[in-house]
Amino acid sequence: MTEDDEVTDRAEPTPNPTPLPDVIFEDVPERLYPNPPQTAPPDDQHRTSAPGPRHTAGPEEGPRTPQSMDRPRTQITGFEESTRELQRIPVGLRPYQHGHVNPVPFGRVDSTGVRVFQANWDGQVYDHPIAQAQYALSALESYRLSEDQDFLDAAIANAQRIIDRKHVIDGAWYFPYDFDFDLFRNGRGVLEAPWASGMASGQALSTFVWLHEVTGDQKWRDAADHTFAAFLQAPDGAGYFSSFVDDEGLLWLEEYARYPVMDSERVLNGHMWSMFGIWDYWMMNDYEQPEAERLFRGALYTVEKTAMRDFRNPGETSTYSLWQGQPGTTYHQHHQQQFLMLYRMTHDAVWVSRASAYRSDFPEWRTTQGQAVITPQTTVAYRLDDTATHIKDRSMKVLATRELTIPAQTGAAYDRRGKIPGGPNVIRLSAGWLKGWWVEEKPGHAWSQELVEEHRYAPEAQLTVEAAQDVTIYQFDEHGTEIASQTVQLESGLRYRTDRSAIAGGRASYHLSDGRYAEWWLPEQPSVSVHRTPGWRVD
Numbered sequence: 001m002t003e004d005d006e007v008t009d010r011a012e013p014t015p016n017p018t019p020l021p022d023v024i025f026e027d028v029p030e031r032l033y034p035n036p037p038q039t040a041p042p043d044d045q046h047r048t049s050a051p052g053p054r055h056t057a058g059p060e061e062g063p064r065t066p067q068s069m070d071r072p073r074t075q076i077t078g079f080e081e082s083t084r085e086l087q088r089i090p091v092g093l094r095p096y097q098h099g100h101v102n103p104v105p106f107g108r109v110d111s112t113g114v115r116v117f118q119a120n121w122d123g124q125v126y127d128h129p130i131a132q133a134q135y136a137l138s139a140l141e142s143y144r145l146s147e148d149q150d151f152l153d154a155a156i157a158n159a160q161r162i163i164d165r166k167h168v169i170d171g172a173w174y175f176p177y178d179f180d181f182d183l184f185r186n187g188r189g190v191l192e193a194p195w196a197s198g199m200a201s202g203q204a205l206s207t208f209v210w211l212h213e214v215t216g217d218q219k220w221r222d223a224a225d226h227t228f229a230a231f232l233q234a235p236d237g238a239g240y241f242s243s244f245v246d247d248e249g250l251l252w253l254e255e256y257a258r259y260p261v262m263d264s265e266r267v268l269n270g271h272m273w274s275m276f277g278i279w280d281y282w283m284m285n286d287y288e289q290p291e292a293e294r295l296f297r298g299a300l301y302t303v304e305k306t307a308m309r310d311f312r313n314p315g316e317t318s319t320y321s322l323w324q325g326q327p328g329t330t331y332h333q334h335h336q337q338q339f340l341m342l343y344r345m346t347h348d349a350v351w352v353s354r355a356s357a358y359r360s361d362f363p364e365w366r367t368t369q370g371q372a373v374i375t376p377q378t379t380v381a382y383r384l385d386d387t388a389t390h391i392k393d394r395s396m397k398v399l400a401t402r403e404l405t406i407p408a409q410t411g412a413a414y415d416r417r418g419k420i421p422g423g424p425n426v427i428r429l430s431a432g433w434l435k436g437w438w439v440e441e442k443p444g445h446a447w448s449q450e451l452v453e454e455h456r457y458a459p460e461a462q463l464t465v466e467a468a469q470d471v472t473i474y475q476f477d478e479h480g481t482e483i484a485s486q487t488v489q490l491e492s493g494l495r496y497r498t499d500r501s502a503i504a505g506g507r508a509s510y511h512l513s514d515g516r517y518a519e520w521w522l523p524e525q526p527s528v529s530v531h532r533t534p535g536w537r538v539d
Contacts, residue, residue: 018366020106026118026125028110032178033194036068036167063189063263066196066240073170076234076243079251081297082304083535084346086282093458094283095276095341096137096206101145104154107135113154114161119179127165129175132158133203140210152214159207163223167196167240172229174240175200183265184326189258198242199255199267201230202274209280221284228281231274231295235261242274243295250305251298253278256321266322268303268311269331272338275299279345300346304538307339307354315422317362329391332362336455344458349532352461356501356524359453360508363417363425363441365391370450370480372414372427376406377445381437382426386418396420402437411449417441447506450480454502460513462495462531469527473512473520476504488517495531496522 092099110116110125115135117128136158143151166173176194183189205227212220231253235241243253244261255270275296282292311319313327318335320328328335336355343351383400396418415430418438426438427446439446468491475484482505490496499513507523522528 020102021108023105024108026108026110026116028112028114029116029125029127029178031127031165033068033167033176036070036169038070064259065190065192066235066257066259067238068167068169068174068176068194068196069239070167070169071236071239073172073233073236073239075232076245076251078249079245079298080249080301080305081294082300082346083537084297084300084348086279086287086293086296087345087347088283088287089344089458093344095280096210097141097144098138099141099145101142102138104139104142104151112161113157115158122179124179126177126179127161128177129162129165129200130197130203132162133200133207136162136207137203137210140207140214143214155207155211159204159211159220159223162204162207167194168226169230169240170233171226172233173201173204173223173226174230174242175204176240183256184324186324188324189256189263189265191256191258196240196242196257197255197270198231198253198257198274199270201227201242202253202270202277205274205277206280209277209284212284224281224284228278228292231278232291235259248305250302251295252302253299263323265324267320268307268318268328269320269334269338271299272303272335272342275303275345276341296345300342301537303342304350304536307335308357311335312358313361315361316419318358327392329362329365332358333364333366333453340455340457343461347459347533348536349461349530350536352455352457353530353532355455356508356530359455359503362419363503364453365416365418368417368448368452369415369430370413370448370452371411372429372439372446373409373411373449374406374439374446375409375444378406378439379404381434381439382420383436384418384420384426384428384438386416386428386438394418404434404439414448417448417452441506443506445506448480448503451476451502451504454500456500457498460497460499463498463510463522463528464531465490465492465494465496466527466529468492469525471522471525473517473522474505474509475520480504486520490522490525490528498522 105113108116115132116125117131118125136155139151139155162175167176174196176196178193180193181191208220208224230242235244241257245251252266253271253274254264255267256265258264278292278296282289317327317329317332320326320331336358339351339355381402381404382398385395385397388394412429413431414427416428419425425441427441428438470487470489472485472487474482477483496512497514498510501510504521509521509523512520
């Protein structure tokens with residue numbers, strides 16, 4: 001779901017959590033599409049009228065919504081696989097273990113405590129399986145940290161709702177939406193209710209796995225088995241599907257499925273979140289599940305092949321999905337954190353490098369605020385078109401400039417980071433005589449005093465020095481303020497361990513975690529690279 005649809009991504013690890021929305025109680029939403037028919041009905045006679053506007057179908061050969069019909073399905077095959085093997089992850093670092101206790105209830109819930117969704121196009125309240133799975137996963141993390149029964153009860157209530165409203169297709173469980181959905185509000189590829197999502201399958205799978213691990217109840221293991229089965233079903237030209245193989249032999253775990261299959265959206269974040277569900281299923285089966293391993297390696301190869309080639313836009317935000325090619329501004333940091341989770345799942349340090357490349361393209365806009373350091377080298381400030389509530393509606397075009405003379409290094413609070421299209425990263429000042437003006441974020445000019453956009457590496461990564469060189473390294477206190485620097489020589493051929501990186505003093509820098517320079521920060525250098533093990537298939 002896009003940001004407009006008010007679905008929280010709080011189930012994903014968040015080093016700096018944002019405040020949770022206040023609770024709003026609703027009536028239990030009506031179920032509009034109870035059961036799929038046993039065979040394919042003619043045309044769309046199985047559809048009943050649903051709240052909200054209906055959409056005119058396109059031409060026969062145009063995008064079509066997969067239908068809910070229960071009939072035999074074949075197994076998906078014929079996709080390329082990564083050479084990487086799945087790795088175990090310690091408790092506390094697994095998907096959705098964000099380290100925060102989030103009180104329940106929060107946000108919009110019905111009278112039973114189940115997360116619900118209010119559509120902004122018709123005001124109606126609906127069930128939303130992805131939101132319910134995320135809510136359950138958040139509650140399970142809170143239960144892990146607190147052992148408070150209220151959190152487990154909330155997780156069970158949301159998981160049970162997902163099950164209660166399932167559609168069963170040849171033994172596999174799908175979790176339909178009861179509303180029509182126009183992803184980008186442009187009339188392209190509108191999904192007509194009831195429609196199913198592979199991301200819903202993936203996050204429901206994680207939910208059932210974690211409930212089985214916590215409770216030991218066989219019903220949750222059975223639910224996980226049935227949910228995983230959806231990823232094994234190949235598209236049949238008419239019915240629901242959660243995965244498909246494209247014309248290049250790449251396996252997609254599909255958030256927004258359509259026919260023809262190449263008109264499916266191919267959403268990067270949804271694909272990776274579904275991969276996390278498959279990893280969870282592999283874990284539940286004592287790290288031995290051939291079909292889960294096969295699907296995971298297939299989905300991994302897809303991201304290996306497309307993350308830099310198709311989704312990255314150097315100097316700009318990454319792309320949300322391939323079919324419509326819309327920018328994924330609100331998902332750009334999610335992509336980075338998901339790459340880092342793939343590093344945990346594979347121990348392939350290419351994902352450390354790719355997360356860093358994405359970070360260099362576009363700054364974190366969401367919860368970055370603090371104190372900016374401004375030096376005399378800052379000579380111009382900008383007024384930008386930045387007033388829209390949602391980032392996608394901010395053009396960030398330059399409306400006015402102002403020449404500056406700053407006699408000495410100073411500071412001011414800031415409340416946003418951003419980027420001028422085709423230009424530099426910028427910081428918006430929120431106090432003082434430059435309140436509301438943006439200044440260029442650049443080492444030696446202006447930067448965030450705090451460490452921002454942190455990437456944590458588990459296991460630790462290694463930096464390889466290609467040629468001996470003198471570099472300046474830095475130390476920072478607990479608030480991110482620089483307290484020391486020194487010039488040192490890095491030795492050719494040596495490896496330096498790093499447990500994390502961040503934007504420090506305006507520079508992307510690695511935190512060195514052992515050896516003579518432990519606790520110092522090394523800015524990225526052209527001749528210092530992240531060490532990778534051999535076996536990479538992608539050019």
